[in-house]
Amino acid sequence: MNNILKYSSKLFFLGLAASAIALATNVPATAEETPQAGQELVNRADGQWIKDATGWWFKYPDGTYPKNQWKQINSRYYYFNNQGYITTGWKQLTGFNKHKEVSWYYFDPTNGDMKTGWQAINGKWYYFDPTEGYMLTGVKQIGAPGVRKYYYLHPTNGDMQTGWHKLPHSYANGETIYYWRYFDPEDGHRVEGWRKIDGDWYHFTRGMGVMSSSAWNGQYYLKEDGKMAHDETLLIRGKYYTFNSDGIVTSVKEK
Known part of the structure; x- marks a missing residue:
């Protein structure tokens, strides 16, 4: 991408005179070399971080500075605003690399x-693309291969949702049907299989996490509201079934 620039990790220090004395080293860049509270100046081979009363900005050797663009410095991405200062907090921007859509970062x-992966912000969890940093929304499969789970990220705000949600599923024939799904209240993953919720047992299909209803699952019956039948007698397809406290007929x- 034309407006993404990557820089070496060599350090350069200013002398007491007005001109800079460049001291090349083989020391790799560390976290402390990025803008930190209390740090006023950090030199680079091709420029330096400077902090003034407004914020941090990056000065090239010729006195110019990046603005209105993404910039990669020591494997970290920054966005410099129209005045040349780094952006902090939430910002809606056009992405870089493969993701060219306007998204939240x-x-x-x-x-x-720029933050990536899971981030807790003001008491809510969000997930940002691990490579390009844009905020994800909707139902997404997240995690390492073999342990990936589905999560529901608010379609507009992006914050991780928990509990009951009726969500659409689109089929190849163009039909869309809404199904109830349940997302774990602790870590937000989509529940599959059996789960006891507020004192009642429910069953969620494997692979899709759809709440079973008006259907048998082995010897157990899931009612129209999804709850497993127990301690009751129900009329099911022309027959009366009596269930004990364990849900057995x-x-x-x-x-």
């Missing part, structure tokens, strides 16, 4: 580096 409130009678 989050930049560290202090350092200004104890008798069947013709209507």
Whole structure:
């Protein structure tokens, strides 16, 4: 991408005179070399970080500075605004590299580096693309291969959702049907299989996480509201089934 620039990790220090004395070293860049609270100046082979009363900006050797663009410095991405200062907090921007859509990004409130992966922000969880940093929305499969799970990220705000949600599923024939799904209240993953919720047992299909309803699952029956039948007698397809406290059928009678 034309407006993404990557820089070496060599350090350069200013002398007491007005001109800079460049001291090349083989020391790799560390986290402390990025903008930190209390740090006023950090030199680079091709420029230097400078902090003034407004914020951090990056000065090239010729006195110019990046603005209105993404910039990669020591493997971290920053976005410089129209005045040349790093962006912090939430910002809606056109992406870089493969992602060219306008999306939400989050930049560290202090350092200004673009955040990726799971981030807790103001008490809510968000997930940002691990490579390009844009905020994900909708139902997404997240995690390492073999342990990936589905999560529901608010379609507009992006914050991780938990509990019950009725979500659409589109089929190849163009039909869209809404199904109830349940997302774990602790870590937000989509539940599959059996789960006890508020004192009642429910079953969610494997692979899709759809709540089973008006259907048998082995010897158990899931009612229209998804709850497993127990301690009751129900009329199911012309027969009366009586269920005990464990949900097992104890008798069947013709209507």
